[in-house]
Amino acid sequence: MRDALVAAAFRLFLERGYEQTTVDDIVALAGVGRRSFFRYFPSKEDVVFPDHERCLADMTAFLAASDEGHEPVRRVCDAARLVLRMYAENPSFSVQRYRLTKQVPGLRAYELSVVWRYERALAEYLRGRFTGRPDGNLRADVIAAAVVAAHNNALRSWLRSDGTGDASTTVDHALGYVQSAFGTPPAAPDTPAAPAPGRPQRPGRPGGVEDPERPEDVVVVVSRRGAPLWRVVQEIETALGRG
Amino acid sequence: MRDALVAAAFRLFLERGYEQTTVDDIVALAGVGRRSFFRYFPSKEDVVFPDHERCLADMTAFLAASDEGHEPVRRVCDAARLVLRMYAENPSFSVQRYRLTKQVPGLRAYELSVVWRYERALAEYLRGRFTGRPDGNLRADVIAAAVVAAHNNALRSWLRSDGTGDASTTVDHALGYVQSAFGTPPAAPDTPAAPAPGRPQRPGRPGGVEDPERPEDVVVVVSRRGAPLWRVVQEIETALGRG
Numbered sequence: 441m442r443d444a445l446v447a448a449a450f451r452l453f454l455e456r457g458y459e460q461t462t463v464d465d466i467v468a469l470a471g472v473g474r475r476s477f478f479r480y481f482p483s484k485e486d487v488v489f490p491d492h493e494r495c496l497a498d499m500t501a502f503l504a505a506s507d508e509g510h511e512p513v514r515r516v517c518d519a520a521r522l523v524l525r526m527y528a529e530n531p532s533f534s535v536q537r538y539r540l541t542k543q544v545p546g547l548r549a550y551e552l553s554v555v556w557r558y559e560r561a562l563a564e565y566l567r568g569r570f571t572g573r574p575d576g577n578l579r580a581d582v583i584a585a586a587v588v589a590a591h592n593n594a595l596r597s598w599l600r601s602d603g604t605g606d607a608s609t610t611v612d613h614a615l616g617y618v619q620s621a622f623g624t625p626p627a628a629p630d631t632p633a634a635p636a637p638g639r640p641q642r643p644g645r646p647g648g649v650e651d652p653e654r655p656e657d658v659v660v661v662v663s664r665r666g667a668p669l670w671r672v673v674q675e676i677e678t679a680l681g682r683g
Numbered sequence: 684m685r686d687a688l689v690a691a692a693f694r695l696f697l698e699r700g701y702e703q704t705t706v707d708d709i710v711a712l713a714g715v716g717r718r719s720f721f722r723y724f725p726s727k728e729d730v731v732f733p734d735h736e737r738c739l740a741d742m743t744a745f746l747a748a749s750d751e752g753h754e755p756v757r758r759v760c761d762a763a764r765l766v767l768r769m770y771a772e773n774p775s776f777s778v779q780r781y782r783l784t785k786q787v788p789g790l791r792a793y794e795l796s797v798v799w800r801y802e803r804a805l806a807e808y809l810r811g812r813f814t815g816r817p818d819g820n821l822r823a824d825v826i827a828a829a830v831v832a833a834h835n836n837a838l839r840s841w842l843r844s845d846g847t848g849d850a851s852t853t854v855d856h857a858l859g860y861v862q863s864a865f866g867t868p869p870a871a872p873d874t875p876a877a878p879a880p881g882r883p884q885r886p887g888r889p890g891g892v893e894d895p896e897r898p899e900d901v902v903v904v905v906s907r908r909g910a911p912l913w914r915v916v917q918e919i920e921t922a923l924g925r926g
Contacts, residue, residue, distance in 0.1 A: 552795045578836050578857050582864075585832030586825045593824040614821050621825075621864050 442480045444470045449487045450536055458544045485550045492554045495526045503565040512569040513583060513623025516562040517615040520591040524611045531603030538599040559588045583622050590614040685723045687713045692730045693779055701787045728793045735797045738769045746808040755812040756826060756866025759805040760858040763834040767854045774846030781842040802831045826865050833857040
């Protein structure tokens with residue numbers, strides 16, 4: 441029933457336009473009554489985004505199930521991936537909706553409000569994790585916004601390519617950028633990587649003998665004080681072999 | 684006339700509520716006709732945000748007047764300060780509007796769409812500046828979102844404090860956080876471009892003499908290889924005095 445209503449709605453939106461389609465048209469095509477429609481969807485706009493409420497609930501539950509062992513920035517990136525998964529479950533529907541949303545200002549406004557709710561869910565989690573840290577709330581808000589922007593940048597690329605290609609790879613890359621700016625890098629391996637040539641000098645060992653069983657665990661990064669932090673971070677990532 | 688309409692509208696919004704106030708009520712109180720209202724404002728929502736169009740135009744013009752000499756992240760932070768200035772021009776009006784917007788869902792949605800337009804203006808500028816850089820569009824979108832989130836975090840703090848205190852200081856601090864994550868630090872003025880960081884060695888000075896006028900500009904950070912990157916970054920921030 442719910443799926444049938446969504447399918448009927450989208451067929452009509454595409455055939456005659458969103459504004460020109462009424463709820464009566466949708467229920468007539470789906471062969472159900474108006475009350476059935478409103479049992480599932482509070483308004484015509486909601487039928488365009490049928491899964492966001494579930495996804496928001498999933499995200500909230502996912503974040504609530506976190507513990508202190510989860511690195512916070514990585515955790516919100518993982519939470520954002522739940523949204524991607526929802527889109528990737530049904531590529532052709534997602535692409536249709538993307539085109540529709542671009543055309544209808546009312547739907548764009550609706551979508552912005554949904555995006556805002558995701559962002560607040562991430563920010564609230566981070567605020568909790570950053571309690572007591574200097575600028576905790578500021579950092580939480582900025583990181584949440586950055587995660588959402590990175591996710592949506594990748595999602596839009598995928599939607600513009602008609603849902604072809606691997607959405608996860610694009611989103612992983614985008615979220616990796618945010619993680620490298622604010623949190624742990626995407627794939628921090630436990631194995632040590634070869635030190636970058638030149639600087640980060642590894643400290644000398646007596647006799648210069650390498651112990652293959654115990655990779656040395658100290659990295660030295662030397663930087664100009666005036667260097668922008670993001671450049672310094674890039675250097676460190678390279679030094680740690682996580683770049 | 685325009686100001687009188689805004690004043691009348693807000694008096695009624697506060698007295699009887701936003702939803703309960705019609706455009707007819709507003710023009711009756713202001714002593715003008717409906718056509719005068721719609722000459723200035725396309726809808727009742729627009730009278731709540733009378734200066735955003737002007738501010739968006741100012742921001743666009745400001746960004747368009749940039750040149751290659753402007754560090755891009757600092758430039759968008761400066762552009763965001765135009766929004767703050769608009770709010771700070773009239774604290775009591777801004778505080779009233781903040782309270783109203785929190786109460787009326789339709790106004791929150793309108794505000795989100797305005798915020799989105801500011802964010803897109805910043806992102807478009809950054810996309811232009813980052814053309815040809817790896818992940819240029821991604822970085823542009825993420826940084827624009829981070830700037831807007833930082834600005835709004837600070838702006839909301841100021842509004843919640845009833846517009847008391849110095850809004851600029853709060854916003855400068857918040858934007859400084861974004862600049863330290865993504866761009867040049869807040870207090871690195873238009874000095875010649877720093878050598879690439881990680882190339883820590885300052886160019887040799889004759890005789891290796893320290894210049895007492897120039898505080899030393901090299902920072903050495905030693906870290907365990909296994910340390911999470913965000914901890915390392917925190918250490919560096921502290922070392923650089925930006926924590």
